[in-house]
Amino acid sequence: MKKKLSKLQSIILFTFLVSIAMSGTMTFGLLLIRTGWTSNFLYVWxxxxxxxxxxxxxxxxxIVVPFIKKAVDSITKE
Incomplete structure (x- = not known):
């Protein structure tokens, strides 16, 4: 049987994974658009x-995401 994460563990893991995915995607794309592919692109990126x-x-x-979630939840129907 697989052990499942607690609610707190899942929030922490989710936040880390989303931060890594968004940071990687955005910085890669913006740097590629601004500089183009160069021989040291991956190192610089x-x-x-x-x-x-x-x-x-x-x-x-x-810090910011929980405040945004709370604000959105306050204007969301149950």
Whole structure:
């Protein structure tokens, strides 16, 4: 039988995974559009954009997203 995550564990995992996916996709796309494919593209993307963006997106996911969810829930029908 597989062990399931608790509600708190699932929120933490979800926030990390969404932060990684969004940061990776957005920084990759924007850098590709701005600079085009170069020989050191992946290095520049990973170390100078993606990792920097993660330091911003993970705290945002844990701080801002719950406030947004609460605001949306307050105007949503039950």
């Amino acid at each position: 990973f170390f100078k954009y993606f990792l920097v963006e993660l330091w911003l997106s993970i705290p945002t996911g844990f």
